[in-house]
Amino acid sequence: MGSHANGSTCAGDGPPPMEKRKEPAFPLKTMPLHANGWLNDMKLSSPTAVPVNIGSNSVAFDPIYRAWTKYPSALNAFERIVACGKGKKIALFLDYDGTLSPIVDEPDNAVMSDQMREVVRSAALHLPTAIISGRSCDKVFDFVRLTELYYAGSHGMDIMGPVGKTGSVTDHRSRGTNSSKKQDKEMQIFQAASEFLPMIDEVFGLLVDKVRGIDGARVENNKFCVSVHYRNVNEKDWALVARCTDDVLKAYPRLRLSHGRKVLEVRPMVDWNKGKAVEFLLDSLGLADSDEVLPIYIGDDRTDEDAFKVLRGNKRGLGILVSSVPKESQALYSLLDPPEVMDFLKRLVKWKEEEEAQRITVKQLLVSVDDFRVNL
Numbered sequence: 401m402g403s404h405a406n407g408s409t410c411a412g413d414g415p416p417p418m419e420k421r422k423e424p425a426f427p428l429k430t431m432p433l434h435a436n437g438w439l440n441d442m443k444l445s446s447p448t449a450v451p452v453n454i455g456s457n458s459v460a461f462d463p464i465y466r467a468w469t470k471y472p473s474a475l476n477a478f479e480r481i482v483a484c485g486k487g488k489k490i491a492l493f494l495d496y497d498g499t500l501s502p503i504v505d506e507p508d509n510a511v512m513s514d515q516m517r518e519v520v521r522s523a524a525l526h527l528p529t530a531i532i533s534g535r536s537c538d539k540v541f542d543f544v545r546l547t548e549l550y551y552a553g554s555h556g557m558d559i560m561g562p563v564g565k566t567g568s569v570t571d572h573r574s575r576g577t578n579s580s581k582k583q584d585k586e587m588q589i590f591q592a593a594s595e596f597l598p599m600i601d602e603v604f605g606l607l608v609d610k611v612r613g614i615d616g617a618r619v620e621n622n623k624f625c626v627s628v629h630y631r632n633v634n635e636k637d638w639a640l641v642a643r644c645t646d647d648v649l650k651a652y653p654r655l656r657l658s659h660g661r662k663v664l665e666v667r668p669m670v671d672w673n674k675g676k677a678v679e680f681l682l683d684s685l686g687l688a689d690s691d692e693v694l695p696i697y698i699g700d701d702r703t704d705e706d707a708f709k710v711l712r713g714n715k716r717g718l719g720i721l722v723s724s725v726p727k728e729s730q731a732l733y734s735l736l737d738p739p740e741v742m743d744f745l746k747r748l749v750k751w752k753e754e755e756e757a758q759r760i761t762v763k764q765l766l767v768s769v770d771d772f773r774v775n776l
């Protein structure tokens with residue numbers, strides 16, 4: 401995985417800081433069975449990259465990482481990837497946290513660099529582009545601040561797009577949409593679980609109260625989902641976080657839980673996920689024909705696997721996993737970290753610009769030949 405050599409570590413994935421801890425308010429052996437299962441998942445969901453100290457490209461020199469060749473580097477395989485897209489339209493789907501912005505300890509600080517914003521903007525000018533995030537649409541929009549894109553927040557349960565853009569999604573399949581405007585240029589297109597809003601608000605309040613005593617625990621309201629963060633919680637207290645979340649969820653059988661990177665994600669029990677959001681957008685944008693369109697999805701999280709799976713099915717498109725540690729995935733390719741994502745997007749934009757320039761030249765040539773014939 402040669403191209404991975406320019407990477408940096410996800411510093412935020414390191415062990416939580418050793419802080420003064422509270423003892424769990426209950427003996428661990430009394431943990432309910434599924435909260436115990438969660439604990440296992442909590443440990444597995446965000447494995448720590450173990451950097452080997454060789455210069456700044458530590459992870460890339462890690463022999464274990466280098467031996468991980470199951471998902472080839474999307475940078476090394478760039479020519480192969482664009483060859484799949486030759487003569488097709490490429491549709492781009494991007495996760496936010498850990499893909500466009502580095503993982504950091506404080507969720508509110510997960511800003512996107514200006515450079516990355518510029519690259520995503522250029523990509524969106526050439527290719528239909530959507531950001532699909534576990535965060536609420538509003539939050540991810542506040543970070544990204546680009547009106548040229550589609551946004552699918554709350555794990556795809558809340559989809560918004562640019563108003564008046566050619567090929568923009570129409571409302572014909574939407575449920576409960578009143579075209580609520582955002583930033584004057586954004587409109588709500590689809591909400592998969594709008595009836596859950598009051599329940600999510602309620603659960604958010606209960607979870608905030610419940611984990612208040614746990615050092616480092618933080619609850620985030622993502623509109624149709626709630627995130628319970630334990631990145632800054634001492635590992636010994638992760639079981640307590642699981643137990644508190646489970647206690648609250650017991651009264652809400654219509655909510656379920658998924659695991660992200662040091663976060664428990666509470667979400668409505670509806671048949672909707674990032675994969676469904678990708679299908680919805682492809683379909684609604686008239687991009688569902690796999691003979692004409694190559695969808696590429698880039699993401700780092702477990703919840704992105706639903707999208708990788710959709711694209712892998714029938715060889716419809718390509719998933720690219722962003723990871724600095726070897727892990728199993730439904731993706732076909734990999735990138736080390738957000739800087740590599742930026743490099744990949746830059747190359748994609750350049751390739752697209754060259755392709756467009758070639759097409760214009762050929763068109764001009766054909767016009768000249770026609771003119772020549774007419775004048776003969």
Ligand SMILES: O=P(O)(O)OC[C@H]1O[C@H](O[C@H]2O[C@H](CO)[C@@H](O)[C@H](O)[C@H]2O)[C@H](O)[C@@H](O)[C@@H]1O
Nearest residue numbers: 496497503504505507510533534627631661663
């Ligand atoms: O689908 P995504 O865009 O990847 O969103 C998933 C979650 O991302 C955020 O949490 C993660 O990033 C934080 C900032 O780097 C980090 O502190 C946290 O540990 C990660 O899990 C976001 O805060 C969550 O609400 C999203 O669900």
